[in-house]
Amino acid sequence: MNHFLLAAALILSASAAMACETVTIGDLTVEHAWSKATIGAGRPGVFYVEITNTGSTDNALVGIATPAAGMPMLHETVVQDGIASMPHAMSIPVPAGQSVQLSPGGYHGMLMGLTNALKEGDSFPVTLSFEKAGEVTVNVDVLSLRAEGPDCADAGQ
């Protein structure tokens, strides 16, 4: 519940460029949460984020939840023999001392059953469930369909 209140406070206090904010839970740092605008609510949205594990214990992202979509799932884009497919990822490892990116062309959250179309400039909360650290909610910035990532001064990309 504390995490929820913290997240709610963040949502209320933050203004622009929330994708550049950092949320921590235990040894995990969650930042650069962003999504792309969708055309209508019929198509799935996407969710990208960066998770860093500064601890000495391996962890894993095991699920996401959001009021913005009825069926959010973790997926991985895999290109094999030149053919792209998008298998469901049961969990995304966040090994000790490493960073994992959900980013275009790799792991991503697929937001199926959108409540509303995602519009550039909107934001919505996503709750991440970790195998060992519990849950944390981050606020997700909706960037343009063309965006390649949030423009943060400290962003690694």
Added chain:
Amino acid sequence: MLGVGAYRTRNRPARNELLPLPIGEMSWALTDHQGRSVRPKDWAGRPVMVFFGFTWCPDVCPTTLSDISLWLEDLGADANRLIVALISVDPERDTPVVLADYVSNFDPRIIGLTGPAEEVAQAAADFRVTYRRVDKDGGDYTMDHTAGVFLFHPDGRFVSIIDFHEDRRFAVPKIRRTLS
């Protein structure tokens, strides 16, 4: 060219029959996002860049279109004669109107192509592209599809493929070579 050749050599014997046909030997008939009929002969004498995708695709397709938009920005007016086309592998959902909405988010030189299922299948066969429908829970579905970007000379010859996520430092010079 090097990437494809090296890849094929490493993974399986060279199979030239897997290379796309020259544009002039293709036989598909599709409709662009403005409702106009497009046939391979309409591209005669122009360099061509084609990729396959679908607008319901949340990750690969917008990423490819973003990449292509950036490549076109880098190339500037040099790329104005380049035909740049997204061919939908999901014609059931991707009507010309849907494609128009979609491509309007990217570089205006990108056109969307769709058509009857058999014409899309013909285009895929001509380009040696694979695609298949993958059903998901709740009646929804997604499409697996060849993710590379195909480049052709103005004379219609296949030049090379830009692989998914290929570095822009390599992609832009590859495109530039097709323009002359």
